[in-house]
Structure formats: structure tokens, C-alpha cells
Amino acid sequence: MDSALIPKGVNRCPLSELILKLGPVVAVLLWGVVAMFMCWIKGLNQTNMNDSYGFALWIWADLTVIALGGGAFFTGLLRYIIGKDKLKNIINFAVLIGFICYSSALLILAIDIGQPLRGWFIFWHANVHSMLTEVAFCLTCYFMVLTIEYLPLILENRQIDRLPFFHNLSHNMHEIMAVFAATGAFLSFFHQGSLGGVAGVLFGRPFAFREGIFIWPWTFFLFTWSAAACGPCFTIMLLKITERITRKKLVKDDVVDLLAKIAGWMLTTYIIAKIIDTWYWAMVTAPSLGFELTDFYSNNPFYGMWILILEIVVCGIIPSIILISKKGRSNPVSFMTAVVLAVLGACVNRWAMVLQVMAAPVLTFEGWPMYYPSWQEVATTLLPVAYGIILVALSYRYLPVFPQEVELNPVESEDQGGKAKKAALSGAEVSPARA
Amino acid sequence: MFPFNFEWIWDMSHLVFMGGLWFALNILGLGMTYCIIKAAIDTSKGKGGEHS
């Protein structure tokens, strides 16, 4: 039915099967949309946030998807600026994941603010000293970059590409993509960092506060670093899930191995920096403000020392050791374990730097307030996940996301085997060069 | 955001921060403008026809 839209030389399931499979995902999406409108119409009283938890699940989700979406900027940096040409075979997918993550982050922010119609004030009345202003500016600009990077992929759809103007536009955009990628890397460095700065500058909150260089606390650099380390891991994790669902190999192992190796070294250096930062904070910064390390991890039912061990040891040291060793990367089980742990590490770190910052009492006569999200918060947080699945499915179906797919999965139909194989091979020649 | 916003001050913070913003926006805007105009010219010259 939609075969005219499907890239040449690839196999896709019937449209009806796709619709059937996406049915539950669409249901989750609609559930999220209902919750989103409830929040917009009735206000943030629909959430379980309160005056102690001004930042909660949404801001965690926001920080997390931005960190994990960092795969796009880092892969782009490696591909276009550093010149790791091999990564052209995964860059489309990284851009797609980045686009989903960043559009989700903007949507979540639009729901999270108390007066959504005044959201533009952050630009118009910008306070240049606020980390959040820097986040908003760079986030919006980088979303534009991701849109520009995603656009050529859409234009490469078989039917759109037939129109000469769009074909030329896509070609021209590819030609100067390095300029956009460089701008994206510059913007990403600042907004990933600013998100770390959001917590790090809070000198009224000893759990979050860090010293630093000039106006940037150490968390500024740690957040950028961890995004560059864990973002590519997220891209790889989703690639493997996509391969499992489609039952196809979509990217060659050497490409994945290269990206994983670089991510591994980023993670290793990051975790060393993180350990130094944690040690200095525990030994110098916090005691100077009257706190001992154990104060932040005791006298409450949830935030124990386990969170620090989980983040640094289980989700930091272990995956970095696996990813930097060739043996670790070549074993599928240990490789996937490392990738998943690295992703989980970013999630745990962002959780601590948002939720635990809010929870840890500062006044001596206050306790740890606890929080659990309302269903509206959960639904609106799952909304971007559902939207992401749908966009990946549609992009995979109609756009040449994986340049190596044709080569790795030659189509052999019963009646025109030779023809199809020939088409597949010619497709393999065209796609990677244009990706 | 603009010098005519009343909270604007001509200081280093504003020049660096807003300078960075407008620099990035200009690169994106000019880059896309170049791509679109060049695509229009290429199309008028008959390029890209082999794919149609």
C-alpha cells in the first residue's frame, strides 16, 4: 500500500502489521496527551510536586533525555570535525535519536512551567547570569541544528527525492553539514554544561554546590563529559533494540565497535573526573558548609549510600572497564551490559542532581520530604517515549536511516531474485555516499 | 534579548552571552539561506533531474 514510499532495496513489513504493532504505543501517546492537556488546563496541581520539590520527575526526564541525546552531537563531532568517516553509517540514527530527545525535552519544559504562555519571557527578558537562560538558548538553537541535520534524511525519502529542488537542497545541506555540526557541538558543549551548572551554582544547596572555574562549576564540565560518554551508549543501545525488533543487522560491527570504544574512553576519563569531584566535594566543599558526606545519605527512607555506589561503581567503573577492552566489546553479553549500565549511570546521576538536591534538608530543623509522581507526571513522561518509538518506526520505514542496511540485508524475492539483489547492491553504493 | 529590552545592559556578560547566541543563529540562518538559494539556482539549471 505504501511501497512507493519505502526506500529501494529494503524489506519492510506490511503497513497493517506496523499499525497493529504501533497500536499500544499510540494508546500510551494518547494517554500522555490527555495528561499534558490536564496539566495545561488545570495547572500544575495535577502533579505531586510541591514547594520542596519544585523540580521533580519532569526535570529529571529533561536532563536525562538531553544527556542521552548527546549521542547526536558527539557522533556528529567525531564524524564531521574529527573525521571519523566510518561513523557516517550510524550518524543518521544518532541524529534521529537526538532529534527525538531534544524535541521531547522542549515539550516537557513547556508542560513543566507554571505559565506556559509566558515561556518566551526566558528569551525576551533574559537574565544572562542564569544557567537556565543559557540552557534555554542553547537548547532551542541546538534543536534547530538537529532539525537541519534531520531534514536531509526526510528529503531523501524516495518520493520527495524525485523533486529536483528537494534533491538539490538535501545535497547542498550535506555539503555544508560540517558547519552545522560544528555549531551543534559548540551549542551542545554549553547547554549540556549549563544543565550541570543549574545544580552546581546553587550555593544554598550544599548537596549540589560545586566550586569551579570562572563562572562554571565543575558540574558544568562533568555534565558535558558524561553526555559525550553516555549519549553514544544510548544510541548503540537503541540501535541494538531496533536490530532485535527488525530482526536485521543494520550497522556493521566495526562501526559500532569504534563508537563504543570512543564512548568507553570518554566514560573512563569521565568517571575518574567524577570520582575526584565527589572526593573533593565530600572532603572539602561540604564540610566547609557544615555537612559530612553521610548527612546526605542517611535519615531518610530512600536516598542511601547505594545511590553513590550504583552511579560511580556499578554504572561508571564497570562499564568503562568493559568498553575500553577489546574483549569486553567483542562479547555481546558484556557489551550490552556495559552499554545499558552506562545509560543507567547517566539516569542515576541526573536523578541525584535533581531530586536528591531537592530532598536533602539544609535547615537543621527540616527533614527529608519524599515524593512520588502523580499519574499525570508519569503519563507525560512516557509520552515522549511513545512519540520516540513512533518516529523511529516511521523513519526506519520510509527513510534511508541505515546506509548499510541494503548491503547487510540483500533482498531476495522468489520471482526476481537476481533483479532485487542487483537493486540492493546499487542501493548500497548510493546510500552510504549520500548519508 | 535585544538592546531595546529594558533589562539590557551594555556590559561584558551581555556582549559575550548574546553575542554567542546571535552568532549561532546567524550561522544557522545564513547556512540554510545559502542551501535554499543554491538549491533553487541548481534546480533552475536543470540539476538533480537524473533522480526524478
Place this chain on the structure above:
Amino acid sequence: MKNDQAKKYGMVIDLDKCTGCGACMVACMAENNIPFKEDESNKLDSITWMRVYQLTNGKPYPETDICYIPRPCMHCEGDHGHSPCVSVCPATATDYSQKTGIVSQIYTRCFGCRYCMAACPYHARYFNWWDPVWPNGMEKFLNPSVSPRMRGVVEKCSFCFHRHQLAMNKAFVEGRRELEENEYQTSCAQACPSGAIAFGDLNNPKHTVNQLAQPDNAHGGQPKNPEVFRLLEKLGTNPKVYYVSSREWVRRAGDNYLKNENPGKAH
């Protein structure tokens, strides 16, 4: 006629005099049109610009002692106006006045990101989770000098700034540029039946607050009076609300100390 000396309005609360009656909270609610819910028992989502905390020394009878700490916004000066909340607000919706030392909140500018709440260690900032709804007829008795706030914005104690504006207007009409101490007083200070709350210009040696706290402006406003302390002094927020107590455990409760740390070192 020239007003060339910057004011630094602040408060000194004598905790030995405070009985915890809550009159300051009630006066504040009425003066500033603070909305309330039918059920105010959940203090995590209700608005109390001035909130009275109860502290105990944790000792068994007969050594049990309690203390009440009224907590308005501290109007932190930080380092040269770099107060925790002002510096983080992305839309310049909160500002530190170098003329008065008051941290303002512009409700119509705030878009409700709540970053200032995350930044404030005193929990002095409150979010309007609901639209303000007043019991039938009560809207007629709202204070016309204070604008009610809409849902989705942050609000906090303003040191009754509208009273400062009214007092300044009156002074201008009378050809003055300076206010007498009693011309500008917050509603909580006036309502306190035991006279525990003093309010005035911390920079003015004639004002009670200056005499009680003896702030040392060369050292971030730290009090010279050994019985006076500020909440969370170590953080460097440089608050303008001072507390007086003759009881050592109360003063120690004002800040965090490491085990075996001598609280005297905090000052």
C-alpha cells in the same frame, strides 16, 4: 533633600520573646492577600510567606526546651547582591534592590520555572499550585495595595514593600526623602504581641535593628552581637534577617556543624 545613603532593610527577631502565637503569620496573610486552601494541613503546598517553625532541644523532661523560629524571606544579599534566587531567575522576574536591599518578585514576569525555589535553602519561596479562590465576599476585603497572584507563579515575602512605597509617597509629598523608623514597618513586626520582631534599616545606627544585630558590613553583614545569629550563615547567603537568643542550643540550630565543631567559630 538628597537620599544618597543606600538602605538595607532587615529584621531582627528575638527568639527568647517569641511565643509561637502565629500572629505574624496571620497578619502577613491578611496584609499580602495570600491565598489559602480549604485544607491547609499540607504545608508542602500551602503558602505562608511568614512561617513559624517549632524547635526542640531534643532533651527529656525536665530539661526539655522549645523555641519558635519565625521565618520570612531572608532577603539575602549574597555577595554584592548575588543572592541565591536572584542570580538564577532566567527571566529577571526577581531582583535585588541596591537601594533598599529588598529582593523583589515580579509576578507578571515570572513564568513559573521554580528554579528560584530550588535555589532557596530557606524554603521561603512558594509556588501558586492553584488559582487563588477567596471565600464568598472576602475579595471585598483584600488589600488594594497588593496585587493577588495568579496560578503558576512563585511568590514570597516582600518585606511589605507596598508599605515602603506608600511611606515614600507620603514623604515625597511632604518634601522629605528619608523615612522615620516607624514610618515603614512590616505587618508581622507590628502584629507581634510580644514585640519580638524589630524591623528597620540595618545601615542606620539609630534604628533598633542596627543596635540589636550590630551588623559588620565589612564581613558580609555578620552580627557582632554574640547572641545574634543568622540562619545558615556558612552558606554565604548573607541574609538580612537576624535572630537573637541567649540559648546556645538555639543558636546552634541556626546552622549545620560537623561533629565536634565549635559553633562559636561560625561567627
